Amino acid sequence: MFLLLRTILLWSVVVFCVSCKQKNNKDSSVSSETTKVEFIENPSEENSALPRLFGSENGLFFSWVETKDTTDFLKYSVLKDASWESVETVTSGTDWFTNWADFPVIAENNGSILTNILQRSANGTYTYDIKLNLFSSETQRWNKNFILHKDGTKSEHGFVSMQPYGEESFFITWLDGRNTTGGHEGHDQHSSAGAMTLRSAVVHTDGSIANETELDSKVCDCCNTAAAITSKGPIVAYRDRSDEEIRDVSILRWENNKWTAPQTLGNDAWKIAGCPVNGPAISAIDASVAVAWFTGANELPKVYAAFSEDNGATFKNPIRMDSSEAVGRVDIALITATEAVVCWLETDGAQTYIMASKISDDGEKGEAIEIANIESGRSSGFPQMELYNDKLYFAWTEFSKEKQPFIKMSYLAIEQL
Template identity: 30%
Template structure:
């Protein structure tokens, strides 16, 4: 064997041992019949939230914090026999600038399958106890309210969600709405877009110029492209398409965008169909300049989608459900800040159907953490960040 080949094999083994390429499965405190995992920054580490369903029909939203080596004890956020436990519309948790925690979960409003609303919980003692703040929205009609994004904004928390109150009417449309969580108050509710896709997850970030939200829009002739709305100078922008894919889709694909930033660049990932070909595309741009961004195609091999994107100081990480040798898997692409694909790898096999849920990810302490649902239980894995920092 040639010396150079031996060197490459040795280097690969060394990097794998160091965890550069190895995706490590991490034990979670979840049980069977758990689903809807989510991750959020919390203190110096992160918190995992999830739903567990009991045999008596009660569902429990729970959380546990990672302390650097393992998870601390499980904390109960909320429980209800009316909790809407769903593979796509999942609860979330966020730490406010004050240190308070806010969580959202979905509670049934009526007897219709998708008649549910958004309940908000607040903790002022790091998740040990929780106070209900009630409905996020000022409407309690028996229609769909969900697909929430919670982000820190200045000294409070900003919420975005899809709101179906107008869908009581035969010609009613799904809306995108927003409100502020400030202490124990929910205030400043506004409508941002009056016609959006009915059941695709949203994504949001805080920028120096103001908060921004991405979502799947619903345009004339049933075009389902990704749009962005941005708060700047205390005013919301009009919806702006990230890119004119012109994907015509008569129904909701349940496949929303993801947005992340490291302060220097903004990254938006999306599943789309262009000329009858499914794609995963990452778009990189500067604050307020989405129309001039760079497009990086990550996958054209019949991907399922369900993207999630996170940023480190030196790179952008994108995770999605894709195909590897005719097997459904979680895929990951690491992209430099200049748009160069540094590596694309398969993380783990995953169920292709809805039982795998919505993958979620977070970057914490030089690890990329990824959650999903597998074999009827919440799963978690981590990948060591690339030791390289350049392009």
């Protein structure tokens, strides 16, 4: 468990209106004072956390969860150019599974919006369902709180990823614990029950759900999933799990009207007897794909990125991104077909930092930019980074003097990388 505790360092995303500066304990690749991270206001209020970002031609979509007394509210707003639209409450409840690592996500497709909540289905710690909320651009109405999966088991369903797919649908993937029923008292404690699975489906803008499929019958229990759409179709990145407890990152691709077999990235051979709560990130532009991931193999925590130019069929050699002891919690965004920006957390032993760096598919790295100095607790959440209008936007959770959570945001112009 020592390795598990070591790798489950926490993270979040924070950013000030400050000049990013070179820290004495970081190497010479860290950015100089000429780089600016600009703070921006956002429409969330106090007692808000779990920010998610999604950028499209229709704006930067920002969702979060606000808690008042015992009620959770899923809210969102849209940044268009430099102005936020009015805040909308999608849904609320007193029986949600509200968790630092498993949280609602949001996506938009031609004016239709898809998001989700996690609603408890029984009294168990990890018994909850994925409920979808879909706004139709055609009807201009919400279809609220309909269930994604049809198994009916009182088990864990979460760690959702979603992407616009085609003109009028969304591709969605998630972790599904239907086979763990009867043995899933805690993560990875399956007894005679089955393992956590990875599943996917297509959600149409009329609310219908098609093509629900099991992608992998045994995966890591609580690492986030990631999905993108290539010129050939969906591609999914996730933390796999072998019978020998090797938990490296794998990808699956939709090609020739079927799913490929899992393909391991990096071959880190990270053997760990519990979930590190540290999944991958993926981005695609047509046939170009970039993946970022964390590994704690050999008790040497690292963050890697790798590129593909053939829809994920093959990948170039992994490139190490961190310069210190990595914490992980990665994000990635392709900015051209051959360049990406990776966001990750690392620590120098005394402080934890959100870092970002541009990387090209030939291995050339830009300056490692310090986005923020953050708290290292679980409640800070996962860093969020999203590309919109030639700027990379960041969102994170901070805390008031009274320990109340609130969300802050900033951006970094691509030209500053």
